[in-house]
Amino acid sequence: xxxxxxxxxxxxxxxxxxxxxxxxxxxxxxxxxxxxxxxxxxxxxxxxxxxxxxxxxxxxxxxxxxxxxxxxxxxxxxxxxxxxxxxxxxxxxxxxxxxxxxxxxxxxxxxxxxxxxxxxxxxxxxxxxxxxxxxxxxxxxxxxxx
Numbered sequence: 001x002x003x004x005x006x007x008x009x010x011x012x013x014x015x016x017x018x019x020x021x022x023x024x025x026x027x028x029x030x031x032x033x034x035x036x037x038x039x040x041x042x043x044x045x046x047x048x049x050x051x052x053x054x055x056x057x058x059x060x061x062x063x064x065x066x067x068x069x070x071x072x073x074x075x076x077x078x079x080x081x082x083x084x085x086x087x088x089x090x091x092x093x094x095x096x097x098x099x100x101x102x103x104x105x106x107x108x109x110x111x112x113x114x115x116x117x118x119x120x121x122x123x124x125x126x127x128x129x130x131x132x133x134x135x136x137x138x139x140x141x142x143x144x145x146x
Contacts, residue, residue, distance in 0.1 A: 030142065031074040034058045035065040035092060036108065037084050041132065045078070048135030049142065062087025066095050074103055076142060078129075081109040081116055093123035104145050108133055 032049055036042035037060045046056045057072065059065035063086035069077055077096055081089035093105055107120035110131035117128045127141050 029053050029055065030076055030145075031055045031072055032057070032076045032078065032142070033065060033068055033072065033074045035062065035077065035079040035084065035089065036060065037080060037082075044135055045133060045138055048139055052139055052143070054142070061085045062089075062092055066092060069096060069101070069103065070099065073101055076104050076106065076145065078106045078108060078138070080131075081107045081120060082111075090119060090123060093120060093125055097124040106138075106141060 032054050034042050034046055034049075034056060036045065036058065039060070042058045042060065046058050049056045057068055057074070059068055062084040065077075065079070065084075066087065069092075077092070079089040079092050081093075084092075087095075089107060089109075093107065096103055096105055105120075105123075105125045106127045106129060107116070107125045108129045108131055109116045109120075112130070120128050126145065129138060129141065
């Protein structure tokens with residue numbers, strides 16, 4: 001038995017590689033409701049998230065925020081756990097959980113008390129951000145959620 005090896009066609013030997021850098025992929029665009037009664041904090045956070053291409057609605061009143069969550073069915077709700085007009089953040093977390101939506105929730109608090117995080121997680125929060133929230137930290141956390 002005789003075996004011969006024919007040379008491979010030139011097209012198979014040459015592979016062109018582009019040296020042009022590939023632009024970074026934009027993050028998955030999400031609907032986000034930010035519930036925060038401090039207008040400066042909510043404005044900075046919303047601006048950073050909008051810069052990443054997300055649709056952001058800001059509400060400062062807990063009852064209004066809950067209506068917006070029902071209306072918009074956002075992918076993410078970021079909620080101040082402290083006192084808000086008409087509902088506190090823990091009540092909003094419980095309400096979102098009771099609605100049975102696939103909405104992910106993130107708590108925000110200025111408290112260092114560990115029970116804030118424990119209670120937020122019990123109510124379904126996937127993360128907790130300590131205030132003042134650095135916009136970059138919020139962007140990273142939102143970007144990690146699938």
